Amino acid sequence: MSNDQQQNQDLGQDHDQDQDQDDSRSFDPRTFEPKWREYWHEQGLDRTPENPSNKFYMLEMFAYPSGDIHMGHFRNYTIGDVVARYQKMLGKDVLHPFGWDAFGLPAENAAIKHGIQPGEWTLSNIEKSRSSLQQMGISYDWDRELVTCREDYYKHTQWMFLLLYERGLAYRRNAEVNWCPIDQTVLANEHVVGGCCWRHPDTPVEKRTLEQWFFRITDYADRLLDNLDQLDQWPEGTVKQQRSWIGRSEGAEIDYRLEGLAESDTLTVFTTRPDTLWGATFLVLAPEHPLTARLTTDSQREEVEAYVAQARSKTEIERMDATRDKDGVFSGSYAKHPVTGEAVPIWVADYVLAGYGTGSIMGVPAHDQRDFEFARKYDLEVRVVVQPEGARLDGATLDEAAPGTGKLVASPPFDGTEVPQGIPDVIRYLEEQGVGRGKIQYRLRDWLISRQRYWGCPIPMIHCDQCGVVPVPLDQLPVELPKNVENFVPSGRSPLEDVKEFFEVECPQCGGAAHRDADTMDTFVDSSWYHLRFLDPHNTEEPFDRAEAAKWLPVDYYIGGDEHATGHLLYFRFFTQVLHDAGWLDIEEPVVRLFHHGMVMDDKGEVMSKSKGNVVAPAELFARDGVDIPRLAMLFFAPSADEILWNEKGIDGVRRFVQRLWSLFEETVADARYAAAGEVRPDALSAEAKEGRRLLHWAVERTETSLEGDLNFNTAIAAFMEMMNALRKVGAPATWSDDDFPVLAEAVKMTSRAMAPLAPHLSEEIWHRAGGAESVFIAGWPTVDPEALKRDEVEIPVQFNGKLRVRLHLSPKATREEMEIAALADVRVQEILDGQEPKRVIVVPGRLVNLVV
RNA sequence: GCGAAAGUGGCGGAAUUGGUAGACGCGCUAGACUUAGGAUCUAGUCCCGCAAGGGGUGGGGGUUCGAGUCCCCCCUUUCGCACCA
Numbered sequence: 001m002s003n004d005q006q007q008n009q010d011l012g013q014d015h016d017q018d019q020d021q022d023d024s025r026s027f028d029p030r031t032f033e034p035k036w037r038e039y040w041h042e043q044g045l046d047r048t049p050e051n052p053s054n055k056f057y058m059l060e061m062f063a064y065p066s067g068d069i070h071m072g073h074f075r076n077y078t079i080g081d082v083v084a085r086y087q088k089m090l091g092k093d094v095l096h097p098f099g100w101d102a103f104g105l106p107a108e109n110a111a112i113k114h115g116i117q118p119g120e121w122t123l124s125n126i127e128k129s130r131s132s133l134q135q136m137g138i139s140y141d142w143d144r145e146l147v148t149c150r151e152d153y154y155k156h157t158q159w160m161f162l163l164l165y166e167r168g169l170a171y172r173r174n175a176e177v178n179w180c181p182i183d184q185t186v187l188a189n190e191h192v193v194g195g196c197c198w199r200h201p202d203t204p205v206e207k208r209t210l211e212q213w214f215f216r217i218t219d220y221a222d223r224l225l226d227n228l229d230q231l232d233q234w235p236e237g238t239v240k241q242q243r244s245w246i247g248r249s250e251g252a253e254i255d256y257r258l259e260g261l262a263e264s265d266t267l268t269v270f271t272t273r274p275d276t277l278w279g280a281t282f283l284v285l286a287p288e289h290p291l292t293a294r295l296t297t298d299s300q301r302e303e304v305e306a307y308v309a310q311a312r313s314k315t316e317i318e319r320m321d322a323t324r325d326k327d328g329v330f331s332g333s334y335a336k337h338p339v340t341g342e343a344v345p346i347w348v349a350d351y352v353l354a355g356y357g358t359g360s361i362m363g364v365p366a367h368d369q370r371d372f373e374f375a376r377k378y379d380l381e382v383r384v385v386v387q388p389e390g391a392r393l394d395g396a397t398l399d400e401a402a403p404g405t406g407k408l409v410a411s412p413p414f415d416g417t418e419v420p421q422g423i424p425d426v427i428r429y430l431e432e433q434g435v436g437r438g439k440i441q442y443r444l445r446d447w448l449i450s451r452q453r454y455w456g457c458p459i460p461m462i463h464c465d466q467c468g469v470v471p472v473p474l475d476q477l478p479v480e481l482p483k484n485v486e487n488f489v490p491s492g493r494s495p496l497e498d499v500k501e502f503f504e505v506e507c508p509q510c511g512g513a514a515h516r517d518a519d520t521m522d523t524f525v526d527s528s529w530y531h532l533r534f535l536d537p538h539n540t541e542e543p544f545d546r547a548e549a550a551k552w553l554p555v556d557y558y559i560g561g562d563e564h565a566t567g568h569l570l571y572f573r574f575f576t577q578v579l580h581d582a583g584w585l586d587i588e589e590p591v592v593r594l595f596h597h598g599m600v601m602d603d604k605g606e607v608m609s610k611s612k613g614n615v616v617a618p619a620e621l622f623a624r625d626g627v628d629i630p631r632l633a634m635l636f637f638a639p640s641a642d643e644i645l646w647n648e649k650g651i652d653g654v655r656r657f658v659q660r661l662w663s664l665f666e667e668t669v670a671d672a673r674y675a676a677a678g679e680v681r682p683d684a685l686s687a688e689a690k691e692g693r694r695l696l697h698w699a700v701e702r703t704e705t706s707l708e709g710d711l712n713f714n715t716a717i718a719a720f721m722e723m724m725n726a727l728r729k730v731g732a733p734a735t736w737s738d739d740d741f742p743v744l745a746e747a748v749k750m751t752s753r754a755m756a757p758l759a760p761h762l763s764e765e766i767w768h769r770a771g772g773a774e775s776v777f778i779a780g781w782p783t784v785d786p787e788a789l790k791r792d793e794v795e796i797p798v799q800f801n802g803k804l805r806v807r808l809h810l811s812p813k814a815t816r817e818e819m820e821i822a823a824l825a826d827v828r829v830q831e832i833l834d835g836q837e838p839k840r841v842i843v844v845p846g847r848l849v850n851l852v853v
Numbered sequence: 854g855c856g857a858a859a860g861u862g863g864c865g866g867a868a869u870u871g872g873u874a875g876a877c878g879c880g881c882u883a884g885a886c887u888u889a890g891g892a893u894c895u896a897g898u899c900c901c902g903c904a905a906g907g908g909g910u911g912g913g914g915g916u917u918c919g920a921g922u923c924c925c926c927c928c929u930u931u932c933g934c935a936c937c938a
Contacts, residue, residue: 114932129909237857241933243855271938283936322854322936356937363938370936443937524866565933636878637865643931645865653878656893717866718877725877797873802919804873849874852918 027662029626033761037137040185041765043087045777048141057552058084059531059591061560061568062099065125066106069132071608071646072561074618079597079640079711080559081138085757086707089710089781095552096139097534099146102124104523105156105183105199108455108488110719114205117484118455119391122149133617136627137760144537148526149455153533155478155525156543158460160575161473163582165461169216174355176288178205179213184490186212189445189524190567195317203316212444214520218573221442224573225587228615233593238565240608245566247443250429254436255360256283256335258295259343267291267346268334268833270441271355273367274430275422277387280362280413281375282326282334283346286310288354291444295346298330304329304348310351324373328350338435349374357441365401366393371399385410386419439724447571449522454488454495456520457481464507464514473508479516494518527568528575530557531590540788546584555591569594574575580654595711597640603647616646623710628735631657635713636759657717661724661751667733668772679746681785687738689793690728695723696747697788700754702792704784713758720755723747753782798823805832808849816843823849 040046060080063073077098084096100122109116111478114121126147133140146153164170180185180197191198192205212636217224228239252273258265267283285292285310293426296304307329309320318324328349337344344362351370352361364377375382382395388406405419413429414422450459460472463691472479482502488495496502496518507514514831529543536544536551563649576590601607602614621630633654637644668674680693695763699719705837706716733744748770756763756776767776797805806828810819820843823829833853840852 113875240857247934247937251938269938273938320935322934326936351938352935361938367937370938441937556861560879562932639866644867647865647879650865651877657878674903713878714865718867721877795873799873799919802872802917805874840918842872844872850872850918 003133004802010718013658020029027659029287029628029658029762029765031139032642033626033628033767033770036761036764037134040137040775043775044097046139046141046793047096048095048144050799051091052095052551054092055083055552056087056092056094056557057555058087058094058096059534059555059558060098061558061564062101062527062530063129064101065122065126065129066110067125069618070280070620071616073129073133074136074630075561075634076561076597076645077133077136077138078634079108079134079595080557081560081760082713082757083557083711084139084709085760085777088777089756089779094139095144095534096141097144097146097536097537098133098138098140099144099150100129100143100528101527101530102126102147102149102500103456103520103526105185105453105455108453111455112489117404118488119483120151122455123166134620135622138629141319142508144534146530146533146537148457148523149481150528151478151480151538154457154481154526157457157521158472158477158479158532159474159543160525160529161460162523164215164578165471167582169219169578170213171216172211172213174209175214176207176209176213176449179208180208183453185335185491186448186450188448188524188567190447193321193580195315204317206315206632207610209314210450212448212450213517214448215463215573215725218444220574220577221248221444222440223577224444224570227573227577227589228588231591231594234591235594235596236564237597238562238569238594242570245444248832249443251423251439251441252430252436253358253439254338254430256338256344256362259334259336260290266286267360268358269360269362270439271362271364271415273364273415273423274426274436275408275411275414275419276360276367276385277426277430278408279364279383280337281344281381281383282363283344284352284361284363284371285331285346285437286352286354286375287350287360289348289352289359289471292331292348293362295331295333296348300330300332307348314350326370328378330378338430338433343653345684347374347378349783350739353806355445356443357420365487366398367401367403368397369401369403370397371397383410402595416787424589442573446554447522448520448565449525450492451492451516451522452492452782454481454485456523457526458502459517459519460505460523462505462514464510464512464518466512467507467509467514468511470507470514477507481520492799494520496520506658520640524571530577531572532579533586533678536651544584549585550750553585554587554589557593557595558591559595561599583846595641598638598642598644600634600644600646603645605643605645608646621651625655626761628762629658632717632759633659636717637714639710639712639714641710641712646713657721657724658759660728661720662762663768664724664728664733664744665748665766665770668748671733671741671744672736673741674745677742677770680742680746681739684739685743686730686737686740687792688726689736689743692723692726693728693743693746693788694791695719695726696743696750697784699723700782701749701784701789703754703758703780707757717758720751723751750782752776753779753843794846796823797848798829799848800832801852802850805829812846814845816845819843819849830837 024587058589067511084094088094102122107122111121121572161170178192180187182200182203187197187205189309195204197203197205200731225248228243231239242535244561249272251270252274253264253270255268258267311388328347331348332347333346334343335346363371365371366384367386382398384393385408386406387393387409388402388404393402394608408417408422409413417425427438458481460479462470462472464470482499490840503518505514505516532544539545572590577588579585580588611624633651635656637650701721703716705710727747736744737795752763752767752770753776764776772779793809794812796808796810798805798808806826808822810828836853838853840849842850
């Protein structure tokens with residue numbers, strides 16, 4: 001305690017009036033918060049019930065341990081904790097676990113920098129972070145903690161891989177992949193952001209051709225898409241993002257015979273507009289298309305090869321720029337148009353993507369803007385085959401493509417057909433002729449999971465010269481990641497290849513010399529099933545017990561940032577569906593309700609980062625104010641889904657609120673009348689006390705609404721502030737009348753319960769001081785008295801033509817007629833009317849009166 | 854370029870969903886208590902105006918007795934997708 005405070009206390013001794021000032025100054029949450037954390041632990045409040053009768057599975061996205069907990073974690077886990085504690089108070093059997101997403105590149109990078117093992121670095125960060133979370137008093141059941149880099153976890157991650165392999169959902173393929181030159185490893189499509197690595201936004205990804213493991217998530221594209229309709233408690237934006245990420249489009253594949261090559265050779269294109277087939281005047285291959293080289297004639301070879309080389313050398317960003325000129329080269333070859341039999345020139349251009357559809361398209365310049373631009377540039381024929389309503393388009397004079405609807409023309413069997421109908425008609429025709437078929441195409445690609453890095457879960461596969469690729473037998477799991485690997489500096493191939501004891505093995509099938517797959521898995525595999533491991537974290541035999549899963553799933557509430565919309569949140573839906581199909585789960589969708597919290601920025605709205613030096617450390621806040629004050633501040637500053645600009649001044653306001661509330665309640669409990677205070681008798685109350693009581697019940701209701709709905713606790717906390725302001729306005733507790741006093745007593749008990757999810761330590765302390773015997777979380781959620789919410793009198797605005805002129809005070813129960821009479825009888829209204837009759841009187845009962853004059 | 858969301862005091866944000874715009878908090882102003890205060894308490898604080906009154910939710914139009922809220926056009930910001938045939 002400082003000298004200043006000491007002096008103040010001394011001065012206060014002579015003056016009763018200074019007493020509460022004194023109390024508030026000496027109020028320090030740090031003196032009681034640790035006690036309650038211990039108490040909760042002793043009472044087993046955070047422990048998960050064995051056999052839930054009304055379960056609530058509360059989950060927050062687990063953390064990557066990269067040092068200590070930061071403000072973003074603090075916010076995420078606080079919001080989750082509020083919901084978990086509330087559900088507990090409602091009497092639910094709550095499962096609220098936590099774990100660590102502990103594999104990953106940052107551990108390696110930090111380890112390289114500091115010269116220690118990634119495992120050591122990770123575990124020490126976990127220790128630090130766990131201790132911070134425990135200090136924060138988040139109500140996790142730590143008995144269920146999981147760590148993805150521990151063998152007891154990744155054993156089952158490997159089991160998951162083998163399950164997918166067994167079901168034909170994991171396969172190996174030579175593919176052109178995204179390569180991050182900094183991390184020296186491949187990236188999944190989901191981790192390429194704007195042509196750059198998600199972790200290095202300024203580093204363009206490169207293309208490499210490698211043999212890699214993929215998960216066949218595209219097999220689930222339809223289900224992942226269709227089930228989105230069930231996710232009515234997910235943020236709309238996330239559902240939309242997933243929908244467009246999956247990118248289903250319906251169309252047709254059409255086969256073109258290739259001239260001059262073997263009869264059996266065909267070139268297949270994908271189109272969503274098979275109805276415009278008669279307008280296809282050229283074909284375009286992506287530079288990387290497998291047929292490009294074969295289709296190039298000798299006279300064109302030099303030009304095509306130069307073009308392909310140039311296209312390959314472009315960065316992803318350059319390739320993706322949709323505004324740049326569409327250029328290309330003629331291959332020299334022609335294909336036979338499947339319905340007109342015409343010879344169609346085949347071009348090579350990089351506006352066609354190798355990775356989508358068949359990597360080749362039919363060019364319909366009249367009805368596709370891209371093809372149009374290309375055709376104009378190289379003087380290719382533009383043939384109109386759809387005439388829009390009332391138009392008379394001519395290919396020779398067109399200045400942009402006409403992609404819309406209309407009637408088919410110059411398409412002999414279908415002339416006159418309207419476009420929407422033309423599409424299925426043409427598909428049927430193509431199928432009859434054997435030159436095409438209906439096809440549904442997805443933007444979603446298979447999930448590339450191999451990583452050429454050390455710190456990840458080893459892929460449990462063995463390569464044998466005799467037997468090929470052989471899965472590691474289940475009883476040999478886990479395939480342990482070798483410890484103490486000296487050289488894990490990324491080199492472009494997995495460092496595990498150099499670890500003999502690991503790499504060289506016997507083939508499980510033939511016993512001959514073989515070697516392990518040296519790649520490790522994308523860490524998003526680890527997090528695709530962690531929600532399941534929490535159900536049965538100590539199971540050594542199986543990833544989890546089916547019965548436990550049936551008890552607890554699905555996750556009732558999942559909270560985390562929106563940056564995972566098309567990554568993690570898609571992968572873990574996929575895993576859940578695979579496990580469902582394999583008979584392990586009853587559910588297809590892992591999460592009922594999803595919430596994205598906003599980010600925490602500095603006071604200027606900038607991202608907090610070490611390099612900017614604007615990082616606020618939660619630990620420092622706790623050291624000064626304890627946990628509950630920063631926690632309330634975090635909840636108060638903005639709606640939970642919005643960004644927070646963290647400012648220290650704002651905390652001052654919250655601290656004042658807490659201190660005032662504390663003093664008010666302390667004085668109430670200290671009052672001799674407190675112990676004997678009976679029920680509130682509403683009829684006996686003064687108007688002020690009644691208003692205070694109304695605000696009390698209103699605040700509780702408001703909190704309830706936030707908890708059940710948008711999680712916007714800023715308004716709930718504001719309501720408690722209003723209540724407190726109203727009660728303080730009546731006077732110090734000692735000055736309250738005997739009739740009014742029970743309102744204060746009620747306020748103490750009700751507030752400590754209703755604020756318990758928001759400020760658990762403070763509430764528990766007040767609750768006990770107020771006479772609570774057991775934990776406030778056992779005491780349960782308070783019940784709002786609807787009668788207490790009613791007002792005796794409301795202010796009714798009287799408007800003239802919608803403009804507010806006079807305010808009346810009336811009973812909220814006043815009828816239409818009564819309100820009209822009261823309004824017209826008012827002197828001020830009479831003055832304004834000045835003898836006129838209002839043309840019309842609009843009365844909204846309980847709300848307002850509007851006079852039209 | 855396409856899609857979505859959002860623009861409210863000096864600042865963070867409210868507004869019971871078409872009914873008193875600016876709750877609550879920060880900041881600011883004045884006063885009180887103080888040897889002192891970056892503590893505490895009291896009062897005030899959207900703008901113009903001494904006042905009566907007038908204006909006001911990015912801009913412009915519209916619907917309505919009444920619009921921050923609904924409709925149309927424009928501007929700005931943020932986010933997502935970005936040649937997906």
